[in-house]
Amino acid sequence: xxxxVTALFCLLFIFALPLLLFPLYMQQAGSxxxxxxxxxxxxxxxxxxxLITSIGQYPTPDRESFAHALAALKFSNDTRGFCLQSDFVAxxxxxxxxCLPFVDNQILGLSPASSSDDATKHKNSGSQCFIxxxxxxxxxxxxxxxxxxxxxxxxHPCSEQHVHNDDDxxxxxxxxxxxxxxxxxxxxxxxxxIEIRLSDRARASERQIYFQGxxxxxxxxxxxxxxxxxxxxxxxxxxxxxxxxSLNIPRKLDRLFRYTFSISLCLAILNMAPVYFLDGEAxxxxxxKLFFPRMTPRTHQSIKSISLKAGTTLLLCNIFVSxxxxx
Numbered sequence: 001x002x003x004x005v006t007a008l009f010c011l012l013f014i015f016a017l018p019l020l021l022f023p024l025y026m027q028q029a030g031s032x033x034x035x036x037x038x039x040x041x042x043x044x045x046x047x048x049x050x051l052i053t054s055i056g057q058y059p060t061p062d063r064e065s066f067a068h069a070l071a072a073l074k075f076s077n078d079t080r081g082f083c084l085q086s087d088f089v090a091x092x093x094x095x096x097x098x099c100l101p102f103v104d105n106q107i108l109g110l111s112p113a114s115s116s117d118d119a120t121k122h123k124n125s126g127s128q129c130f131i132x133x134x135x136x137x138x139x140x141x142x143x144x145x146x147x148x149x150x151x152x153x154x155x156h157p158c159s160e161q162h163v164h165n166d167d168d169x170x171x172x173x174x175x176x177x178x179x180x181x182x183x184x185x186x187x188x189x190x191x192x193x194i195e196i197r198l199s200d201r202a203r204a205s206e207r208q209i210y211f212q213g214x215x216x217x218x219x220x221x222x223x224x225x226x227x228x229x230x231x232x233x234x235x236x237x238x239x240x241x242x243x244x245x246s247l248n249i250p251r252k253l254d255r256l257f258r259y260t261f262s263i264s265l266c267l268a269i270l271n272m273a274p275v276y277f278l279d280g281e282a283x284x285x286x287x288x289k290l291f292f293p294r295m296t297p298r299t300h301q302s303i304k305s306i307s308l309k310a311g312t313t314l315l316l317c318n319i320f321v322s323x324x325x326x327x
Contacts, residue, residue, distance in 0.1 A: 003268035010261035014254065021250055025227040028061040030199060032225045034248050040221040042196075045209045049242040051199040051228065053206075055218070056080070062226045073192055073215040080193045081184035082130075083150040083158035084141075089183070094140040099129035099186060129186040133157075139183065143210075151195055152182040190214055201232045225251060274304075274311035284308055 013020070018027060030051030036043050046052075052060050056076070058069035127140040134154075152158045158180050185193050194211045196218075211218060227250040235241035274284045284304045288295075292303065 003264045003271065007261050007264040007268060010257045010264065013257045014261065017250065017254055017257070021227065021253075024230055025250060026230055027226050027228075029201070029228045031060045031063055031066045032228045032245060033222050034225050034246060035223045037220070037223065041211065041213065041217060042209075042221045046198065046222060047242070049200070049245045051201060052196060052222070052224070053199050054195075054197040056194050063224045066224060067219065070215045070219055073194060076192075078153050078155065079184055080195060081152045081182045082146060083152050083180040084146070084183050085180040088145075088180075089139060089141065092142050092145045094127045094142065096138060096140055098127035098140040099138045101129075101188075130183040131186055133182050133184070138186070141183070143185075158182045185212070187212065194218070201228065204233070227251075273315065274307040275315050276308055276312050280311065281308060 030053040033046055033048055033050045033052065035048055036046055040046075052066065054060055055066065055069040056073050057078075058065070058072060060066040060069055128143045130139045130141050131137065132139065150158065187193065191213055192215055194215060195208055196211055197206065197208045199206045225245075225248060229235060229241065229244050232241055235244055271279045272283060273280045275281065284307050285300060288300050288303045288307070292300065295303075
């Protein structure tokens, strides 16, 4: 019975874990980055302790919403672009050879000879092919020069205006979202341009990065948690914030309770099996009398003996087969 009680207590702790950790950890603040695996595409931009607050247009308050956002982005047709001013485009524009893998030479106005000669030169130049809105104007731009720019889409262009009333409801005020024109990156098939918003609660700072590729690649690029330590600023001041996050204490406690629950429940079930030297040996006669109350005591003992022998034989065979596979 003590194994059953232990299993019930562990089950209670599993469901009450968020409440038990409430004084030390908070939830729904964002997907907390525990670690970045080696070779991750986000390795140079994300570190342990960062909070991923949104992916694209989808908020990510926890790990589950992070996975749902990636699934939604995979099938989304809402292509994201950048609001760029004409003077920036003129200063950062490169030759058009970076658009060769996506666009025909005749559309770009390039001869086959020049395109073949310069393809290798521009392959690793860092230029990205962009198209202006819904036109056929292609540009090779340097994404690394794009800082503090707004994003746009077909449904939300750069020149979009929101109309609202002021405080006294006497006149309408027009608010410009962003200046410039919307330039969309020309991407390979199944690739997306995904905006990732990050927050560093320990230092009260926010930033955004852009990922180009298949959304499902992000699922294996970071290890996330739902729990963020409270008093992040104090922990960061003492240099303990990122080590505390990396320890992932909530996950370890959750696993401890789950493993203990599984082991205790299995032991409780095994201990009640009709096997010699286990509690099932003593309780076997009780079950026999419960299900066959009108039989004689001699018959009860015979059924008990057969049940114990059969149960012990099955257990020994199971152990033997398991050891054979292990060897």
